[in-house]
Amino acid sequence: MENIVKTGTPTRARAATLVTVGPPARLAEAAGVLAEADEAGSLRHVLISTTGEDVPDVEGLQDVTVENVRPQFLNNAVAALRLSSLPTVVWWRGGPPDRLPAVATLADRVLLDAEDSLPLWRQAPALFGRTALTDFRWARLTRWRGVMALLFDLPQVREAAPDFQRLRITGNDPAQCALFAGWLASSLDWQGRVAVELERAGASASLSKVELDGPSASLQLALHRNGACLTTEARVNGDVLTSRVLSLGSQALPSLLSEELRVRSRDIPFERALQQMAS
Amino acid sequence: MVPAGNPLLDNLRIEPTPGATTLVIFGASGDLTRRKLLPALHTLSRGQRLPARFAVVGIGRTELSDDDFRQQFRESLREHAEVTGDDDVVRSLEGRLSYICGDTGDPALYERLAERLKEIGGADGVLYYLAIPPGVYSTVVERLGAAGLAGTPGRGWRRVIVEKPFGTDLASARALNELLHRHFEEDQIFRIDHYLGKETVQNLLVLRFANGMFEPIWNRRYIDHVQITAAETVGVEGRAAYYEGAGALRDMVQNHLMQLLALVAMEPPVEFSAGTVRDRKMDALKAVQPVSLEGENADAVRAQYRAGWVERREVPGYRSEPGVGVESTTETYVALRLRLDNWRWAGVPFYLRTGKRLPKRTTEIAIQFHRPPLEIFRRVSPTPLMSNLLVINVQPDEGISMRFDAKIPGTRMQVAPVMMNFRYGTTFPGEVPEAYETLLLDAMLGDATLFARHDFVETSWALVTPVHEAWEEHGDTSIPGYEAGEWGPQEADSLIARDGRRWRTL
Numbered sequence: 001m002e003n004i005v006k007t008g009t010p011t012r013a014r015a016a017t018l019v020t021v022g023p024p025a026r027l028a029e030a031a032g033v034l035a036e037a038d039e040a041g042s043l044r045h046v047l048i049s050t051t052g053e054d055v056p057d058v059e060g061l062q063d064v065t066v067e068n069v070r071p072q073f074l075n076n077a078v079a080a081l082r083l084s085s086l087p088t089v090v091w092w093r094g095g096p097p098d099r100l101p102a103v104a105t106l107a108d109r110v111l112l113d114a115e116d117s118l119p120l121w122r123q124a125p126a127l128f129g130r131t132a133l134t135d136f137r138w139a140r141l142t143r144w145r146g147v148m149a150l151l152f153d154l155p156q157v158r159e160a161a162p163d164f165q166r167l168r169i170t171g172n173d174p175a176q177c178a179l180f181a182g183w184l185a186s187s188l189d190w191q192g193r194v195a196v197e198l199e200r201a202g203a204s205a206s207l208s209k210v211e212l213d214g215p216s217a218s219l220q221l222a223l224h225r226n227g228a229c230l231t232t233e234a235r236v237n238g239d240v241l242t243s244r245v246l247s248l249g250s251q252a253l254p255s256l257l258s259e260e261l262r263v264r265s266r267d268i269p270f271e272r273a274l275q276q277m278a279s
Numbered sequence: 280m281v282p283a284g285n286p287l288l289d290n291l292r293i294e295p296t297p298g299a300t301t302l303v304i305f306g307a308s309g310d311l312t313r314r315k316l317l318p319a320l321h322t323l324s325r326g327q328r329l330p331a332r333f334a335v336v337g338i339g340r341t342e343l344s345d346d347d348f349r350q351q352f353r354e355s356l357r358e359h360a361e362v363t364g365d366d367d368v369v370r371s372l373e374g375r376l377s378y379i380c381g382d383t384g385d386p387a388l389y390e391r392l393a394e395r396l397k398e399i400g401g402a403d404g405v406l407y408y409l410a411i412p413p414g415v416y417s418t419v420v421e422r423l424g425a426a427g428l429a430g431t432p433g434r435g436w437r438r439v440i441v442e443k444p445f446g447t448d449l450a451s452a453r454a455l456n457e458l459l460h461r462h463f464e465e466d467q468i469f470r471i472d473h474y475l476g477k478e479t480v481q482n483l484l485v486l487r488f489a490n491g492m493f494e495p496i497w498n499r500r501y502i503d504h505v506q507i508t509a510a511e512t513v514g515v516e517g518r519a520a521y522y523e524g525a526g527a528l529r530d531m532v533q534n535h536l537m538q539l540l541a542l543v544a545m546e547p548p549v550e551f552s553a554g555t556v557r558d559r560k561m562d563a564l565k566a567v568q569p570v571s572l573e574g575e576n577a578d579a580v581r582a583q584y585r586a587g588w589v590e591r592r593e594v595p596g597y598r599s600e601p602g603v604g605v606e607s608t609t610e611t612y613v614a615l616r617l618r619l620d621n622w623r624w625a626g627v628p629f630y631l632r633t634g635k636r637l638p639k640r641t642t643e644i645a646i647q648f649h650r651p652p653l654e655i656f657r658r659v660s661p662t663p664l665m666s667n668l669l670v671i672n673v674q675p676d677e678g679i680s681m682r683f684d685a686k687i688p689g690t691r692m693q694v695a696p697v698m699m700n701f702r703y704g705t706t707f708p709g710e711v712p713e714a715y716e717t718l719l720l721d722a723m724l725g726d727a728t729l730f731a732r733h734d735f736v737e738t739s740w741a742l743v744t745p746v747h748e749a750w751e752e753h754g755d756t757s758i759p760g761y762e763a764g765e766w767g768p769q770e771a772d773s774l775i776a777r778d779g780r781r782w783r784t785l
Contacts, residue, residue: 041705142292145292146292147327148287152285152287153296154299184287187286187287229367245371246371247325247366249327263292268289268290
């Protein structure tokens with residue numbers, strides 16, 4: 001049993017081709033993120049500039065870079081560089097929104113990460129059956145959703161849920177706030193019963209507070225002053241049912257990218273939240 | 280009417296958390312609590328895996344106040360979880376810790392516990408963790424039952440986690456199970472075997488039953504034999520008092536190795552549920568034939584380490600360890616050859632070995648396949664062709680390796696074996712949960728898949744007890760030896776060599 005040819009230290013198995021699409025500045029930022037992401041070593045990287053400008057040098061990454069490709073041929077570039085033996089993940093950091101469907105069709109997974117999500121979200125429902133698509137704004141909501149779900153584990157909260165009347169969300173990213181509202185409305189099947197107020201706050205946090213109120217119960221999630229935790233409180237009939245401080249987890253781009261790369265299948269709650277927003 | 284399910288849990292990336300739970304730790308000032316349980320709770324809390332309403336009540340004989348217990352929690356995180364900061368998660372969790380000092384034999388302790396549970400606010404679920412010596416189990420279980428703390432109230436639940444050893448032989452295992460069953464139903468009892476909480480052990484189920492390529496060849500037609508190894512470099516490490524009464528057979532084989540064997544040998548379950556998975560494991564265990572102890576052809580070998588060199592230093596022999604008698608015959612090494620009589624495994628031996636003071640700390644399962652029926656490359660290959668091998672590394676480098684033959688590049692047709700390796704740490708970076716995190720959470724969620732069931736424990740003891748008794752009856756003080764730092768005694772090599780095979784050198 002001993003005459004084994006030593007193959008040396010095992011190299012990282014390639015788990016996917018990650019195609020990053022965007023303008024050069026956003027690609028440069030992505031390169032920095034990739035260098036820090038846990039999964040970087042297991043990815044085959046392809047960077048595609050959407051403006052015809054040079055793709056910045058990315059030290060330490062084994063990349064294929066594509067420059068000077070006209071927007072209408074973005075999908076051709078992806079088609080040429082994807083491998084049938086690896087899942088293809090497209091990280092969309094910018095580019096003409098109308099090219100998204102053609103690119104998405106070639107991908108097993110699409111991570112939307114544009115500065116303005118709304119034009120992409122309008123196109124997204126038509127793509128749900130063709131690829132697994134989510135948005136980084138959704139990834140930033142994971143912990144918030146988890147904490148809200150924790151409160152709904154309490155039978156008293158679930159009992160009071162049909163009577164909630166008002167949802168108030170505060171943050172400086174209206175799209176992200178609306179997405180959270182869309183998730184709650186679709187998950188709890190509000191059908192317009194609950195008044196939703198989105199308040200844009202001047203603080204730096206994309207989402208800083210969620211308040212859900214009814215005659216007998218109120219729930220509150222708020223970003224802790226340290227920015228790294230969430231404070232939660234559930235009141236039922238005036239009594240504090242629970243009050244906790246919970247970690248928000250890392251909201252840094254490398255962590256979010258790692259989280260998104262672990263998702264390989266359709267995210268139905270995200271799809272429902274977007275459809276809820278559209279309605 | 281309260282909706283039964285939580286609508287927000289649908290496809291939530293953060294996995295579901297248990298309902299309101301109070302964890303009651305008996306042995307709260309002890310080593311297991313400090314090293315494993317408290318760090319595991321912190322990690323679960325950081326990952327939002329603990330319920331919104333969660334509390335810990337520590338119980339111990341050491342005089343501690345609530346604040347002392349919280350201080351112990353902080354120290355435990357510093358020493359065993361490298362959590363040095365005093366972050367908000369730590370503060371939030373420690374606020375939920377309280378402590379009751381008392382003698383586990385004193386009924387008044389349980390009255391105070393009942394009061395504390397009431398003060399905490401009617402937690403729906405109470406999980407008792409017996410992090411105490413096995414000799415005290417019966418007292419605690421009897422007292423919990425007598426105080427009415429074992430029964431399941433209305434919509435809540437009461438569960439108990441029992442640490443190994445689950446008895447010391449078949450009779451004591453049965454007695455322990457009877458005792459537990461007097462006050463708890465089987466679905467309330469969680470017998471913890473931390474091996475089952477390891478990722479690779481769980482992945483064994485995925486490897487076998489989530490892939491179509493392995494199951495068709497997972498039988499006697501394609502597999503020559505199976506080797507299961509659990510090797511430690513450490514000696515008794517101050518646990519002589521326990522180990523002298525246990526030995527490798529009862530400390531490792533009866534529980535960990537038998538669990539691994541069952542996972543390798545089991546039939547496919549029809550669903551991934553605790554009941555079905557454990558039923559199939561039981562079927563496999565029931566197929567294991569009694570161990571032959573006949574003379575020179577015995578299928579069991581025991582040995583004890585002598586002085587030697589391991590972990591870059593000279594170490595004393597077992598009999599020179601503090602607390603060990605100079606004539607001790609406690610085995611620190613066991614090798615077994617097991618036969619499973621069923622259609623899948625008839626004629627395929629399972630070789631098990633475990634020992635202390637071996638050259639490496641490693642646990643693995645090696646599936647050795649038959650050679651090809653016709654060796655057409657025999658004339659051109661300079662070395663004998665080797666059969667295919669699938670190795671499941673349980674620890675420390677969790678992963679799976681496959682050995683197959685490949686052509687050496689060149690103009691000649693030369694063949695050599697190569698390994699294809701999958702390592703968890705490289706493909707799935709990030710933190711792998713500690714076994715205790717997984718198992719604590721599963722117990723809170725009521726998922727018993729990774730816990731040992733009473734019938735498995737008893738059947739396993741039924742296999743192991745006659746071997747132990749035969750060794751006990753042997754009577755003299757001679758026991759084969761092996762040098763610390765060697766891969767076991769000559770007798771173990773002979774055991775497998777009788778079948779024309781040899782142990783893997785790891």
